[in-house]
Amino acid sequence: MKIFQKLLFYFLPISIIPLIIVVSINYASSHYYIHNALETHLSSINQLKITSFNRFVKTNTYLLESICQRPLVIDNLVKMLDHQRTDPEYIISKNNLIYIHLNTNVAETGGIETFSILHPETGEIIASSDPSLIGKFKENKEYYIKGRQETFIDQITYLINEKRIVLHISSPILTPSGRLVGVLVGHINLNELTDIIQKDTNSFSSQETYLVNKAHLFITLPKHTDNLNYQVPVFTQGIDNCLAGNTSVEEYNNYLGIPVIGSYNWVPDWQLCILTEVEQSIALQPTEQLKTIYVILLFLIIFIIFGLAVIFSKNFVKPIQILNKSAKIIGEGNLDHRINLTSTNEFMELSQSFNQMAENLQIEQYQNDVMLKELLHARINLENRVDERTKELKIAQENALSMVDDLRVSRNIAFENEINFRTIFEDSPIALLEKDASELKVFFDKTYDRKKYEMDEYLKKYNLEIEDKLKLIKLKHVNQAAIKLYEAKDENEFMQNHYKTIIDYDLMLKEEIIPILNGETFIRFEGAKKTIKGNDLWTITNISIPEGYEYSLEKILISIQDITPIKNVQTELKIKALELEKSNQELESFAYVASHDLQEPLRMVASYLQLIQKRYTDLLDDDGREFIKYAIDGAKRMKNLINDLLQFSRIETRGQSFSNINLNTVIEEVKLNLKEHIETDQATIIFDDLPQVFADYGQMIQLFQNLIANGIKFHGTQKPIIKISCEEIKNNQNQETQYLFTVEDNGIGIKQEYYERIFVIFQRLHTQNEIEGTGIGLAIAKRIIERHSGTIWVESEEGVGSKFIFTLPKKKEVKNAK
Amino acid sequence: MPNNFDKKKIDILLIEDSPGDVRLTKEALNEIKMDSELYIVNDGLEAYAFLLKKGKYQNVPTPDLILLDLNLPRMDGRELLELIKEQESLKSIPVIVLSTSNDQEDVNKLYMLQANCYLTKPVDFLGFVELMKAIEMFWLRLVLLPSKSVKK
Numbered sequence: 001m002k003i004f005q006k007l008l009f010y011f012l013p014i015s016i017i018p019l020i021i022v023v024s025i026n027y028a029s030s031h032y033y034i035h036n037a038l039e040t041h042l043s044s045i046n047q048l049k050i051t052s053f054n055r056f057v058k059t060n061t062y063l064l065e066s067i068c069q070r071p072l073v074i075d076n077l078v079k080m081l082d083h084q085r086t087d088p089e090y091i092i093s094k095n096n097l098i099y100i101h102l103n104t105n106v107a108e109t110g111g112i113e114t115f116s117i118l119h120p121e122t123g124e125i126i127a128s129s130d131p132s133l134i135g136k137f138k139e140n141k142e143y144y145i146k147g148r149q150e151t152f153i154d155q156i157t158y159l160i161n162e163k164r165i166v167l168h169i170s171s172p173i174l175t176p177s178g179r180l181v182g183v184l185v186g187h188i189n190l191n192e193l194t195d196i197i198q199k200d201t202n203s204f205s206s207q208e209t210y211l212v213n214k215a216h217l218f219i220t221l222p223k224h225t226d227n228l229n230y231q232v233p234v235f236t237q238g239i240d241n242c243l244a245g246n247t248s249v250e251e252y253n254n255y256l257g258i259p260v261i262g263s264y265n266w267v268p269d270w271q272l273c274i275l276t277e278v279e280q281s282i283a284l285q286p287t288e289q290l291k292t293i294y295v296i297l298l299f300l301i302i303f304i305i306f307g308l309a310v311i312f313s314k315n316f317v318k319p320i321q322i323l324n325k326s327a328k329i330i331g332e333g334n335l336d337h338r339i340n341l342t343s344t345n346e347f348m349e350l351s352q353s354f355n356q357m358a359e360n361l362q363i364e365q366y367q368n369d370v371m372l373k374e375l376l377h378a379r380i381n382l383e384n385r386v387d388e389r390t391k392e393l394k395i396a397q398e399n400a401l402s403m404v405d406d407l408r409v410s411r412n413i414a415f416e417n418e419i420n421f422r423t424i425f426e427d428s429p430i431a432l433l434e435k436d437a438s439e440l441k442v443f444f445d446k447t448y449d450r451k452k453y454e455m456d457e458y459l460k461k462y463n464l465e466i467e468d469k470l471k472l473i474k475l476k477h478v479n480q481a482a483i484k485l486y487e488a489k490d491e492n493e494f495m496q497n498h499y500k501t502i503i504d505y506d507l508m509l510k511e512e513i514i515p516i517l518n519g520e521t522f523i524r525f526e527g528a529k530k531t532i533k534g535n536d537l538w539t540i541t542n543i544s545i546p547e548g549y550e551y552s553l554e555k556i557l558i559s560i561q562d563i564t565p566i567k568n569v570q571t572e573l574k575i576k577a578l579e580l581e582k583s584n585q586e587l588e589s590f591a592y593v594a595s596h597d598l599q600e601p602l603r604m605v606a607s608y609l610q611l612i613q614k615r616y617t618d619l620l621d622d623d624g625r626e627f628i629k630y631a632i633d634g635a636k637r638m639k640n641l642i643n644d645l646l647q648f649s650r651i652e653t654r655g656q657s658f659s660n661i662n663l664n665t666v667i668e669e670v671k672l673n674l675k676e677h678i679e680t681d682q683a684t685i686i687f688d689d690l691p692q693v694f695a696d697y698g699q700m701i702q703l704f705q706n707l708i709a710n711g712i713k714f715h716g717t718q719k720p721i722i723k724i725s726c727e728e729i730k731n732n733q734n735q736e737t738q739y740l741f742t743v744e745d746n747g748i749g750i751k752q753e754y755y756e757r758i759f760v761i762f763q764r765l766h767t768q769n770e771i772e773g774t775g776i777g778l779a780i781a782k783r784i785i786e787r788h789s790g791t792i793w794v795e796s797e798e799g800v801g802s803k804f805i806f807t808l809p810k811k812k813e814v815k816n817a818k
Numbered sequence: 819m820p821n822n823f824d825k826k827k828i829d830i831l832l833i834e835d836s837p838g839d840v841r842l843t844k845e846a847l848n849e850i851k852m853d854s855e856l857y858i859v860n861d862g863l864e865a866y867a868f869l870l871k872k873g874k875y876q877n878v879p880t881p882d883l884i885l886l887d888l889n890l891p892r893m894d895g896r897e898l899l900e901l902i903k904e905q906e907s908l909k910s911i912p913v914i915v916l917s918t919s920n921d922q923e924d925v926n927k928l929y930m931l932q933a934n935c936y937l938t939k940p941v942d943f944l945g946f947v948e949l950m951k952a953i954e955m956f957w958l959r960l961v962l963l964p965s966k967s968v969k970k
Contacts, residue, residue, distance in 0.1 A: 596918075596919065599918045600836070600918055602941070603918060603939060603941050604836075604838045604839075606941050606942045606943075607838075607842055607941070607942055607943040607946060608838070608842075608943070610942045610943035610944055611842075611845060611943045614943065614944070632942070635941070636941060636942070639941045643920075650921075654921070654922075654923065
């Protein structure tokens with residue numbers, strides 16, 4: 001019955017704890033509510049009492065004040081003060097006062113018992129409703145002193161001798177002009193006060209209200225305390241707290257020791273404490289009843305839950321017991337056992353699964369039996385095979401031994417090869433070094449786990465260590481040529497100072513070491529080194545790794561070729577070329593500026609000379625006219641020269657960008673430009689199918705125009721015939737394909753000594769008179785071709801004709817293209 | 819043929835700093851007997867003041883034609899041309915550029931700046947006279963110029 005117990009154990013607390021909490025909260029809140037209502041009730045009674053007592057006092061005060069203000073009262077008093085006591089006016093006035101004004105206002109019960117009028121200066125009672133009082137002096141009484149100024153309410157006083165509680169009220173009697181003519185004092189007997197305090201407060205039978213003064217004495221008697229008297233001081237928690245000046249509601253024991261709920265108020269006007277108390281047993285009776293109902297209800301619910309839990313758990317446990325029993329049976333080995341449960345809930349499914357499990361167990365047991373048999377069989381087989389393998393291994397070992405012998409033989413052969421190699425190595429005219437980088441290789445393999453060596457990272461991290469690491473490469477041999485190249489005394493010095501030759505370790509690592517580590521077997525590079533003496537060296541280095549050493553790197557062969565002289569020449573050439581280019585540029589810009597600025601003054605000279613010629617020709621003689629003619633002529637030629645110079649200078653500076661140009665179109669355009677000359681001299685221009693070139697279109701026109709115009713200009717006796725042809729050739733220097741153009745004429749030809757001169761600017765072979773021209777055409781042609789990376793030269797025979805031959809590159813990229 | 823014969827006189831503004839060229843222009847105009855009034859200013863700023871009728875140029879007419887030299891002190895011809903062509907009131911006046919340069923780049927640039935035509939100064943006087951004749955023939959006889967009322 002374990003589950004049953006557990007269910008009860010959990011169920012009960014789960015249902016009961018919240019129930020208890022709910023009931024408790026409910027009870028507490030009810031209790032709080034009742035208590036609260038009670039407190040409000042009690043404190044409101046106190047307020048009510050205070051208010052009604054105040055009202056009582058106030059009513060009497062009004063009465064007193066109204067008497068003071070009566071004109072007749074004032075008149076009589078003035079008369080009394082103004083006359084001797086023996087004067088009839090004095091006595092008449094006194095009697096008037098007493099009988100008309102004082103006696104008539106005396107209350108039978110619950111009001112002012114006695115009215116007295118005190119002399120304003122002496123405090124003597126000069127008139128009173130109680131004749132026995134007349135003639136008494138009250139000059140020390142507070143109600144006299146304060147009452148002269150204004151209406152005064154004295155404190156409630158307990159007169160022990162007379163066993164009376166009294167209260168005095170006083171008020172000044174003033175003439176309209178403000179003269180004090182007397183003080184009216186009212187004497188209230190407060191024996192009626194107990195009635196006021198006790199009146200109408202019977203909500204509970206045990207409730208009572210009473211007053212206590214500062215001396216812990218009762219001012220009004222509590223309801224149920226006839227045997228108590230006023231003189232005995234009382235001490236309760238309520239009275240003590242109240243007299244300390246507090247106002248509150250509390251639970252405490254009253255003057256009889258009965259537990260009460262009491263509300264107390266300190267009334268500062270009276271210097272008294274008012275308390276209203278009710279017995280707790282009576283006031284809290286409703287809460288007690290509520291408590292009883294709740295407890296009964298709680299037990300009832302617990303009983304019901306208990307009953308339900310018993311029924312429910314019994315229902316639940318039964319199928320589990322059946323399952324438990326069946327599992328025990330199967331556990332004992334009876335795999336044929338099945339459960340018969342007729343139900344529709346999860347227990348039915350569980351029993352079915354259970355039956356299925358039992359069936360599976362039966363099948364598995366059978367399979368296990370079969371496998372066990374097979375395992376035994378396999379073990380026997382394995383043992384047999386191990387025996388066979390052992391035999392085979394023995395044979396293999398024997399074979400290996402014989403192979404080791406073979407290896408020894410081949411090693412001897414290799415040794416012979418090594419000797420041959422040494423001889424070649426030593427005698428080679430090229431500097432040769434042999435190094436061993438196996439230690440470095442081992443280091444890198446360890447550090448880098450055989451990944452590809454990406455050394456940039458390594459360089460950053462271990463920059464300072466590189467030198468040390470590279471010292472892991474051992475220099476094994478050097479030949480005589482190497483010793484000489486590196487300016488070492490002997491092999492020994494070279495070996496020791498080898499690292500002086502390295503200039504840049506990073507570069508060495510990058511260009512040599514890393515490629516080798518990554519499996520390169522041949523590296524060639526050009527670079528700067530230093531000899532041991534510290535001289536600069538420029539070398540081409542070939543590094544090769546012999547077959548078989550690719551992984552160990554035990555042997556690395558290095559040949560070093562000294563190209564220092566070549567390098568030096570190259571450097572010099574570069575500098576020269578730069579200088580040349582610079583001076584060329586300066587010259588060009590100078591030429592451009594100069595020619596441009598020269599034009600202006602020249603134009604002035606020419607124009608005004610002409611103006612003179614035109615206007616003043618009649619004033620000159622023949623000589624004068626001739627001189628002017630020459631001057632004009634000279635200016636015009638100078639203008640042409642300047643224009644040519646300008647044109648010449650613009651070839652480089654104002655050249656257009658290159659594009660693919662059809663030269664046939666170019667020649668057609670040139671023919672158009674030279675139409676006049678061609679017609680005049682009846683020239684013929686013949687050209688083959690010319691190719692396309694990558695060139696400056698404008699300059700191509702200028703080039704061909706200058707060459708063709710020259711051919712026409714320098715014609716001989718025959719009509720000029722100009723032939724233009726083209727063929728492809730290979731450049732001797734760089735093996736690039738070029739076009740070779742020939743412009744051939746049948747003109748007067750050129751002497752060989754002038755072949756160079758004709759291409760120089762302003763160099764002419766003829767006088768102006770013979771043939772016009774500035775001598776710039778060919779210079780421009782040459783410069784254009786040079787800009788296109790070509791060359792031009794002339795071949796000629798005097799009297800037969802000239803051939804102007806020039807080359808242009810076939811490929812599209814042209815150096816210096818602008 | 820549309821013409822400007824009935825107009826009384828053509829106002830030409832010559833902007834030129836070289837006195838030699840100014841004189842040459844005057845002589846050439848005399849030579850061809852062109853019925854025109856020639857106003858001369860020596861630099862770009864002066865020319866601009868003239869065109870806007872500022873300062874001492876308050877009473878000058880708006881020219882019918884401008885002959886502009888390029889190399890001028892203070893403000894050169896290209897800048898001036900740009901200013902003229904930006905001004906609503908001036909851009910309709912034809913500007914003829916006269917220059918010694920026959921550099922193609924210069925020519926292209928000036929047309930980009932909306933020069934109405936670009937002429938190279940001839941090296942000799944006769945050439946100059948011919949040029950002036952050509953200008954007169956084309957710009958003052960053949961071409962219809964905008965009315966002055968357009969130029970506010």
